[in-house]
Amino acid sequence: MNMTATKIEVETATPAATIAPVVTLTPKRPPRTEAYARMVRETAVRVIPPLVVIALLTLVWELVCRRAGSALPPPSKVFADTKELIFDPFFDRGGIDKGLFWHLSASLQRVAFGYSLSAIAGIALGVLVGQSVWAMRGLDPLFQVLRTIPPLAWLPLSLAAFRDGQPSAIFVIFITSIWPIIINTAVGIRNIPQDYRNVAAVVQLNPLEFFAKIMIPAAAPYIFTGLRIGIGLSWLAIVAAEMLIGGVGIGFFIWDAWNSSHISEIILALFYVGIIGFVLDRLIAGLGKVVTRGTAQN
């Protein structure tokens, strides 16, 4: 009885199955124009709202600061004052009288140097603390205290130690951005599932292979969280540090503009600092996405 019943079901199911692919095949190749239209629509949905908000805010700013005796310049005046800086970022008249490109690139170089050092040292220390219980017991309290020290508090000490502005600024970047990298890496290493460790044990990976093939990929999402927080912090710290050490750099550019009462230049510089901070963050996030593309659980 049962057997015949299932047979009938199978028979009725077959024609339905042959119809189904015909139905699903048709929408597979939409006309090209339609695809473009959808792409335009999707882009518009993302781009238009922020543009509207920016336009409105600029308008409000213009209206508020236009009155005579206003302390801050309206956007129209900022643009008029800084036209030269915007359109010629590459001039170099010696000393610190350079275009914004040179200031920004000097700052970025310091960040690149200090941040690379902290990424390497941070991941190494994070692996140590994550892997060894004794290293964690010994080092973790130290890290927890040190990480609360504000970046600029390190500057006088590093100036005393290095007797030079450049390495001091790099040290401040390093010491500011290393903590989130250490802590997140350690958490990532500690959270490696026992299953993966068992697999490595059965396959008999040596410690170096275990590090490269299991540990780093398994902890990569955590490591990149740390790296992303770290890059943000180092960009925060560099502007403040440069204000104090002087020389070429966006931080000192802002300080210099304030001393010469060029408020418009400060506003322009802030705009650039914000954009570059955003780009750096996206850069690390994008890199993380590429590197950890397969690490999602199961």
Add this chain to the structure above:
Amino acid sequence: MTAYLKLDHIDKVFTRGAATTEVLKDINLTIEKGEYVSIIGHSGCGKSTLLNIIAGLTGATTGGVLLENREVNSPGPDRAVVFQNHSLLPWLTVYENVRLGVDKVFAKTKSRAERDAWVMHNLNLVQMAHARDKRPSEISGGMKQRVGIARALAMEPKVLLLDEPFGALDALTRAHLQDSVMALHQKLGNTILMITHDVDEAVLLSDRIVMMTNGPSARIGEVLEVPLARPRKRLDLATNATYLKCRQRVLEFLYERHRFVEAA
């Protein structure tokens, strides 16, 4: 007759502070080459601990494991494990997951091309060659377990350890995979030790069923021979008297003599 795999007076005691729990007591078992042995028992009876001891992932408190008369006490590819939750590395493709073990085990004995061919051969054995470039997240649970089996087989283990390999699968997929494992055992003649809590699975697949008593201090309560000819067919066995008798015997052991008592 010499034992291929021998568990020799294994005790396992877990110690946490002052409290000690004896999990396994005096486990003795010999397994012959090519044999398919299942270990069955209620959850918490320490059967997974026993498998971990054989795999070398956990140490025995006293006693030891002998493989071909040599003591083994650390993990190695000669006792490859198929884990319950497949444990494929999610950042590697199906191919790379199998290749990881192959590259280690055959680093010196096989050339690059031979290793590649060997990986594909093993993926073919479990009918997963078509998914070689997929990542574990892109394939179904049954497929993942197939890849897990291919990874273990590719290491050419002396003993294949299966830790409730079908536990996380739905009934139909499970049946399908059981048939595959049976076919592989028939074809390759591996020595297999499987942990399970499924009576039908144990009777269908095994030559011998090792029944464990409830913990703490779990022992081997009884060992049942399953004298069914191979190859076995699931449908024919449903009405086979020997099959039913074996099944009855295991059920009696598990549900009458050693009923699961909720401990603590």
